[in-house]
Amino acid sequence: MSSSAGANVSRDIVASGQRAAERSNQSAGGESKSATFRVWRGDAAGGAFQDYATSVSEGMVVLDAIHQIQSESDNDLAVRWNCKAGKCGSCSAEVNGMPKLMCMTRLSDLDLDKPVTVEPIRAFPPVRDLVTDVSWNFAVKKRIKPFKPRAPDAPDGTWRMGQADVDRVQEFRKCIECFLCQDVCHVLRDHQKFDTFIGPRFLVHVAALEMHPLDVESRTDELREAHGIGYCNITKCCTKVCPESITITDNAIIPLKERVVDDHYDPLAALVRLFRRKK
């Protein structure tokens, strides 16, 4: 090492790395054991749970177990997945009844003495096994007015924004479109308001646009009418299940509701509108 201070730092690194490795080995609990996965299999016409026993090893997540079953027993077990690192939002499912990304749900956090149930997200129509038809979400996004920036701030065609000004929308833009928030939203799941409500995912999308420092478009008319923001009664289930920890209700939906109120129910503004109409 080139300096003694550096050598001390390095010794600390190795020591704490060894400790972490030992801790990890201990939690592995020696040889692998078996667990039962109760997986929903079927299609739009119907289906049933089927039990699969498969071996479980250190660090495994639910998606690993599903892949193991797919590879060992049922090659045609349908599942969507891509990155296996919690970044793409493809492998949404309900694990023991809770909406989860299968790739980020560790088996060590589940009770493996009982069968682990894995079923598709229930708010959307089943396609096959763990795959659902989420195409409605893509259609909804098309209906939302796109980003429209103000004129550039600098002669070279660029803009100036402070980090503090973009922190808020950066939170919304973390969304990986896993649609777990849509899955648990009562308005969609229980009341099936797919024609009149866009759901938490797209309220977050609208919030990201509305609060974008450069955006000059207004979407409050649509929020109130076509997007149905009034249906949300802020039970915050969406916030609870968000794997990206976006504070959907408090930071996105409530401020949007306030904007709608400001634009449509402000008595002073109403008076101005009335006055204008008379002219």
Next chain:
Amino acid sequence: MFECFPWGYGPTGEFSRVAEYETHSHDVLVVGAGGAGLRAAIEAANAGARVGLVCKSLLGKAHTVMAEGGVAAALANVDDRDNWRVHFADTMRGGQYLNNWRMAELHAKEAPDRVRELEAWGAVFDRTPDGRILQRNFGGHKYPRLAHVGDRTGLEMIRTLQDHAIHLGIDVHMECTVVTLLIDGDRIAGAFAYDRERGRFKVFDSRSVILATGGIGRAFSVTSNSWEYTGDGQSLAYRAGAALQDMEFVQFHPTGMVWPPSVKGILVTEGVRGEGGILVNREGRRFMFDDIPENYKSQTADDEEEGWRYVQGDKNARRPPELLTRDHVARAIVREVREGRGSPHGGVFLDISWIKSKMSNAPEHIRKKLPSMYHQFKQLADIDITAEPMEVGPTTHYVMGGVRVDGDTQMSTLQGLFAAGESAAGLHGANRLGGNSLSDLLVFGKRAGEHAAKYAAGAPATRVPDDQVETAARAALEPFERAANVKSAEGPYQVQHALQEMMQELVGIVRREEEMRRALDGIATLKERARRVSVVGNREYNPGWHTALDLENLLTVSEAITRAALERKESRGGHFRDDFPDKDSEFAGVNITVTRGADGGMIVSRIPVPPMRDDLKQIIEENK
């Protein structure tokens, strides 16, 4: 628009001699909807073309979302000494001068505009104190050059492109896999595909086809790549008669997770090292200082103190050796592990927590700068990276090689067939610099879209050849037929796993002649096994069937990689030969191409790199 066709399975699953397919007509068909595909589709649509966009997954899930560190562009927002010339010289040095220099030039010149354009479409990059796009340090880049959003830059890019593209009238075919390209004489005429959800066939009638299908990572067992990365574009192009180039150059990213086993291979961003992370072996030695390549000596810090000043933005300091190019860092890690100085689970330690000795708010700073790394280790490995080191080792990450294209237009050697992004070769030469892939997608995605639209507008009409459609449909259904007819047939996953293990073992980071010869024999055997694979179930969302159909692509690119690697009897960039450990001037100026011979065998050729323009040579001299 349904047509009848002989051979296939009817709705009852019986062999019925009737297969249906839908026909879709587009001027430009884009295969793949990651960054390159989306950017190409946007450009072609803006040019007035009728555009079809086909992707294997849902829109917005492509591998681009995984890109973490940033997009390289000489914006000079953080260091005003940066400009396209320096970026060009850095890219060429990183690629060991095997790059297509015209692409490296266009890339360095156009990347800044492509990044600023994303901002105009709504992307929200991290900011400098004066409100411009912030840039960070990365391996092989002389100045802080990577525009970024924390460590989720790829997500920001793909979402911005996706949200822009959906309002342009592009016809998107989600969860649809192209299995073969259709050719009319010497031109492309379209593609044959199946939709994953229902298993129905689709024929795309299109004068231009752009391949933007990404890489080949799934040919190896330890990889940062998703299931989609089965070398589709490279294989489709090869089988259609186009040339591949530089396939021996596979990038093994130095830092993938090594523990626990189920996450082995998942990427740990180079941004960790860009923010001051250091690599340490089990003896506590910062081993990257031990072996600094000659051509980087003048640019590398003399000691730890200088390295720290560099990551803190001191313009007079030089970068720490952890930020040497990926090929070099990956080999250094392999050396430490092989010589018994690795970490407990067969990697080395990567530590960012040590910066607490340099800054008081270190944990907060780490969480802000590397949020998804913090969560990834916390959730998947129980490691708090603000307090403990990570264990990391090399993982298959990227292929520098791919479809050989014209630098300006991105057209392949086949009329009407284009390629962009990872599926194309040229920009990165023997080794890619971090951050240059996201800029590659934007610059060459745009160029491919523009030129494919232009080509389609001027090209003669093509006709979809019935016999090719018939053959493709029959081949696609064979695995079902075998399930009924062949008693001892095996499933597709066994063959896939066997190939991955073999490629990792025999054609991985360190290669030698004898092992690669064995790999070629192994590939021949696996091809036989793949021909006998059978699948169960029906055509609706059947991953077993999909995997069976991907095998041909995986086998094709594996063979191309192995044959090209055998031909290059030297070590350079991402290609390291134990039996030829040094660079050899004989190979300094040649690219290796792979084409399909008349007998169906692979033809490997050496093609000289065209002589570089004098003004570009001078730029390289000035930046030595």
